[in-house]
Amino acid sequence: MKKILKIWALLVMIISMAVPTAFAGIPEKSQSFYVADYANVISQETENYIVEKNGQLENLCGGQIVVVAVDFLDGMDIEDYAYKVFKEWQIGSAEKNNGVLLLLAIGEDNYWCIQGKGLESEISSGEIDDMLWEYLEEDFASADYDAGVRKFFDKMFVAVSEVYSEGDVTETKSADTGSVLRIILLLIKILVVVIIIVVIIKGTRKNRYDTGGTAERRTDAGRTNRPSARSVIMPRPSRTRSRGTYRTTRPTSGSSSGRTSVSRPSGRGGGGISRGGGAGRRGR
Amino acid sequence: MxxxxxxxxxxxxxxxxxxxxxxxxxxxxxxxxxxxxxxxxxxxxxxxDGICIENDLAERETAAVNLCTIASKYDGTKKQADGVREAAAELSSASSVADKLEANKNLDTAVESLFNDLLGQQLSASDEKYARSLYTDFNSRNDTISHDPxxxxxxxxxxxxxxxxxxxxxxxxxxxxx
Incomplete structure (x- = not known):
């Protein structure tokens, strides 16, 4: 009896391993979700960059821009393949259907980009075609896939962000990230110096008061005449102050989860759907 | 009785x-x-919500007509442009789903013929960009139609x-x- 059970268990295991997934040939989601480089053409740096940017985009609007690189399409049409990947992975938010998928088929010398249902009217297939031509085609043709993906991703990131931003969102190249950080660090240093100076001044004033003065200032009325310590030390930022290049680091007013400004990508599909369409390599 | x-x-x-x-x-x-x-x-x-084949067909008609607008600037495409306008009008007036399917296929053929003709012309950079963009939009609508519920x-x-x-x-x- 035990032998029979063991044989059955082995058979079941073998059969379950042989059973195809829902869509034959569709790659599994990668660990990061946002980049699935099965063709080994995208650098780790670019992968990390895409993951980081997707975190910002998700915080802004739930949007996701996923890049998949495979060697071959297993005999499928690239549009159908892209559609099935999108459907299986559920890219973008379920509420806004604002996902984008860039699929590279390296061995087939082809690519395709498909947008979610909610972006069809904002980013048409024609516009995607223009973006692919301008930002991806040249590098793809010269087999510099990493550079092409990076450029196209940046452009698409801006395009999707603009759909949801109220103000202007300007393109930044990866080299600008460093300068933004430097400015922020400088501002923090200035703020710390200001705080120290104010604390010193207040300390000096306190010492002066303690050595003599009227009782008046100790009443509630007196207190209210004094400026609040909080408003001196921590001035409230003006609403009209520049927010920097991307508004994506601030949570939107509609955000219900009260996220902090640190972008943490979800690492999974948001339930978005696409109706197909999109655009791909010309002259096919 | x-x-x-x-x-x-x-x-x-x-x-x-x-x-x-x-x-x-x-x-x-x-x-x-x-x-x-x-x-x-x-x-x-x-x-x-209006996201349907009927809407996709209307978008295809618009893209086709806009392609004719570009073609009107170039002499060698008049015949094909007329063919596209005719096919677009036929699609617009089709009432049953079967008629729309037939008209849509005719429009496909007409637009492909016009686009290929346009590529053979000395198009300006902006016209070429517009033509390719419109043609992509036109074709991608067929993709979305094929996936429609x-x-x-x-x-x-x-x-x-x-x-x-x-x-x-x-x-x-x-x-x-x-």
Whole structure:
């Protein structure tokens, strides 16, 4: 009896391993979700960059821009393949259907980009075609896939962000990230110096008061005449102050989860759907 | 009536009434199912949000007409542009799903012919960009049409009418749009 059970268990295991997934040939989601480089053409740096940017985009609007690189399409049409990947992975938010998928088929010398249902009217297939031509085609043709993906991703990131931003969102190249950080660090240093100076001044004033003065200032009325310590030390930022290049680091007013400004990508599909369409390599 | 006193005739008449009732009632019921489920998805979308094949066809017509606008600047494409306008008008006036399918295929052929002709012209940089963009939009709508839930509803309806006893009724199949 035990032998029979063991044989059955082995058979079941073998059969379950042989059973195809829902869509034959569709790659599994990668660990990061946002980049699935099965063709080994995208650098780790670019992968990390895409993951980081997707975190910002998700915080802004739930949007996701996923890049998949495979060697071959297993005999499928690239549009159908892209559609099935999108459907299986559920890219973008379920509420806004604002996902984008860039699929590279390296061995087939082809690519395709498909947008979610909610972006069809904002980013048409024609516009995607223009973006692919301008930002991806040249590098793809010269087999510099990493550079092409990076450029196209940046452009698409801006395009999707603009759909949801109220103000202007300007393109930044990866080299600008460093300068933004430097400015922020400088501002923090200035703020710390200001705080120290104010604390010193207040300390000096306190010492002066303690050595003599009227009782008046100790009443509630007196207190209210004094400026609040909080408003001196921590001035409230003006609403009209520049927010920097991307508004994506601030949570939107509609955000219900009260996220902090640190972008943490979800690492999974948001339930978005696409109706197909999109655009791909010309002259096919 | 004396004729109704004949038992055999009464039985025959009763059977005829039952059969007629079955046919008329069944057909009405299936037509209602078709209109409320299948046709509605075609015209207004699965969620009633207007994202549907009808809308996609309208977008295709617009892209086709805009392509004709570009072609009108170049002499060698007049014939093809006229063909596209004609096909777009035919699609616009088509009323049934079957007619729309046919008209859509004709528009495909006409637009492809015009686009290939345009590429053979000395297009300006902006015109070439517009033409490619419009052609991409035009074609991508066919992709979205092929994935539209309407085809799923149409297939389900066809399954119902193929089964017994619906298969006995003179009801037309739903057209699978591509």
């Amino acid at each position: 004396k004729i109704l006193e004949n038992k055999a005739i009464c039985i025959v008449l009763a059977l005829a009434l039952v059969i007629a009732g079955f046919i008329i009632g069944g057909c009405r019921s299936l037509n209602s199912l078709y209109s409320s489920k299948v046709e509605k998805v075609f015209m207004t979308g699965e969620d009633g 309407y085809n799923r509803y149409a297939a389900q309806y066809n399954e119902i009418i193929a089964g017994f006893p619906a298969s006995l009724l003179p009801v037309k199949e739903a057209v699978i749009f591509y």
